[in-house]
Amino acid sequence: MWTWFYRLASPPFVYRTAAALTPWFMTVAALSIGYGLIDGLGFAPPDYQQGDAYRIIYVHAPSAWMSLFAYTTLAVAGAIGLIWRIKMAYAVAAATAPIGASFTLLALVTGSLWGRPMWGTYWAWDPRLTSELILLFLYIGVMSLRAAFEDPARGDRAAALLAIVGVVNVPIIHFSVLWWNSLHQGATVAKIGKSEMPGSMLWPLLAMLLGFMCFYGAVLCMRLRGEVLNRERRSAWVREALKS
Amino acid sequence: MNAGGFWSMGGYARYVWPCFGFACTVLAWNLWSARRYHAAARVRAQRAMAMMDE
Numbered sequence: 076m077w078t079w080f081y082r083l084a085s086p087p088f089v090y091r092t093a094a095a096l097t098p099w100f101m102t103v104a105a106l107s108i109g110y111g112l113i114d115g116l117g118f119a120p121p122d123y124q125q126g127d128a129y130r131i132i133y134v135h136a137p138s139a140w141m142s143l144f145a146y147t148t149l150a151v152a153g154a155i156g157l158i159w160r161i162k163m164a165y166a167v168a169a170a171t172a173p174i175g176a177s178f179t180l181l182a183l184v185t186g187s188l189w190g191r192p193m194w195g196t197y198w199a200w201d202p203r204l205t206s207e208l209i210l211l212f213l214y215i216g217v218m219s220l221r222a223a224f225e226d227p228a229r230g231d232r233a234a235a236l237l238a239i240v241g242v243v244n245v246p247i248i249h250f251s252v253l254w255w256n257s258l259h260q261g262a263t264v265a266k267i268g269k270s271e272m273p274g275s276m277l278w279p280l281l282a283m284l285l286g287f288m289c290f291y292g293a294v295l296c297m298r299l300r301g302e303v304l305n306r307e308r309r310s311a312w313v314r315e316a317l318k319s
Numbered sequence: 320m321n322a323g324g325f326w327s328m329g330g331y332a333r334y335v336w337p338c339f340g341f342a343c344t345v346l347a348w349n350l351w352s353a354r355r356y357h358a359a360a361r362v363r364a365q366r367a368m369a370m371m372d373e
Binding site: 112116117121126127128130131134135138173174177178180181184185188189191192290294297298300301302304305307308309313314317 | 329341342354364365368
């Protein structure tokens with residue numbers, strides 16, 4: 076088990092694995108998002124309360140899920156980097172931050188556009204919305220902190236520390252709709268098999284989630300390859316890798 | 320759903336379509352920036368190799 080774990084620390088292994096995984100992730104992402112869009116926009120029935128406005132869920136929910144998933148990845152990678160001093164974990168953290176920030180921005184913008192017809196306002200200082208906004212600031216803070224250090228190793232460590240401290244916000248976002256009175260609706264797909272959504276609405280949503288997840292995987296692999304090259308550009312293996 | 324109903328989204332078109340448009344923009348930006356980042360890293364690595372050879 077530990078051999079496998081330490082193999083992950085090898086830059087050539089990470090570089091080659093990321094290259095091999097990218098087209099697979101991208102293919103599944105294209106197929107899932109394509110199906111989710113066609114089914115979700117064209118065939119799923121309108122909601123009995125929200126009409127066709129609910130279709131925003133097909134981009135809003137997956138982007139919100141991915142914002143939390145990417146931040147958790149950022150914090151876990153940072154923790155692995157700090158505890159085991161694995162440089163590639165810092166590369167994963169650096170690669171995931173801008174992707175997660177973009178998904179958070181997407182969740183905030185689509186949520187705001189959904190809120191206007193349903194709540195009568197684009198923005199409210201609601202616990203879910205506010206904690207999601209804090210998540211965006213955390214992403215920006217982590218990226219800025221890393222970039223602020225001249226020594227990349229110190230920047231990596233400082234950013235990892237901030238990411239770990241900020242991970243406390245992830246359960247707050249998730250449970251905010253249960254802990255406080257919130258304009259935001261409760262979890263729709265919290266437990267498999269107990270969803271309040273009918274299958275005709277749920278399947279395109281799950282397809283979009285899978286698509287966004289695989290898209291995240293593909294973009295992460297592409298960014299990670301760049302990150303590895305930046306950090307290892309004076310290593311002998313890079314010469315061989317660049318030839319292929 | 321007919322074509323007219325599809326585009327009007329039951330009167331919510333001005334909220335629904337910008338969401339999907341912005342989502343497309345964010346996904347496209349991610350793809351473009353990741354490709355550019357990798358390409359720039361390759362160029363930097365090639366330069367570093369060339370300097371080491373000199």
